[in-house]
Amino acid sequence: xxxxxxxxxxxxxxxxxxxxxxxxxxxxxxxxxxxxxxxxxxxxxxxxxxxxxxxxxxxxxxxxxxxxxxxxxxxxxxxxxxxxxxxxxxxxxxxxxxxxxxxxxxxxx
Amino acid sequence: xxxxxxxxxxxxxxxxxxxxxxxxxxxxxxxxxxxxxxxxxxxxxxxxxxxxxxxxxxxxxxxxxxxxxxxxxxxxxxxxxxxxxxxxxxxxxxxxxxxxxxxxxxxxxxxxx
Numbered sequence: 406x407x408x409x410x411x412x413x414x415x416x417x418x419x420x421x422x423x424x425x426x427x428x429x430x431x432x433x434x435x436x437x438x439x440x441x442x443x444x445x446x447x448x449x450x451x452x453x454x455x456x457x458x459x460x461x462x463x464x465x466x467x468x469x470x471x472x473x474x475x476x477x478x479x480x481x482x483x484x485x486x487x488x489x490x491x492x493x494x495x496x497x498x499x500x501x502x503x504x505x506x507x508x509x510x511x512x513x514x
Numbered sequence: 515x516x517x518x519x520x521x522x523x524x525x526x527x528x529x530x531x532x533x534x535x536x537x538x539x540x541x542x543x544x545x546x547x548x549x550x551x552x553x554x555x556x557x558x559x560x561x562x563x564x565x566x567x568x569x570x571x572x573x574x575x576x577x578x579x580x581x582x583x584x585x586x587x588x589x590x591x592x593x594x595x596x597x598x599x600x601x602x603x604x605x606x607x608x609x610x611x612x613x614x615x616x617x618x619x620x621x622x623x624x625x626x627x
């Protein structure tokens with residue numbers, strides 16, 4: 406079966422750095438997405454990786470290793486507004502998105 | 515982001531009611547999706563429409579009935595629901611199905627049965 410694993414919840418301190426991991430087992434691979442979802446709101450697109458390596462976008466970076474079936478989202482200089490759920494999703498060989506259950510990130514002052 | 519809108523935002527219905535959820539996208543996209551999001555579970559893809567044609571139906575019970583009259587509008591008709599159907603129902607759209615197209619989500623309808 407297809408599976409996406411990510412931690413259920415993480416806690417970090419304002420101003421610090423946090424890394425949210427995602428491991429996947431899917432039938433084929435056509436890209437990995439990270440979405441941010443604040444409570445009661447729509448998921449919003451953060452990043453897309455299809456090749457190995459690091460993609461940097463401001464305070465957020467996303468890394469992919471296809472051979473290891475592994476990705477992480479790195480958030481730097483954490484702000485209170487970064488408190489949200491972070492969803493990892495992989496597009497399989499049929500171009501269908503397989504979603505993880507999300508990681509709830511709690512930022513403390 | 516107001517590119518994808520959903521109404522109503524909240525809905526409480528009895529098990530014998532019939533109601534409809536509405537989704538509208540103003541992004542010029544050709545693909546639209548219905549997802550179910552339950553607490554602490556992955557997003558579950560329910561239906562996919564590409565250029566108004568249904569291309570996916572992931573074993574969804576017949577008490578959920580989608581309708582896509584045009585590329586900008588998507589409905590989900592509900593009838594004789596069960597308590598386990600209580601969830602957040604998200605609509606999304608993308609330029610087309612496949613490739614690396616990013617999906618854009620609406621705010622969702624919180625449904626309580």
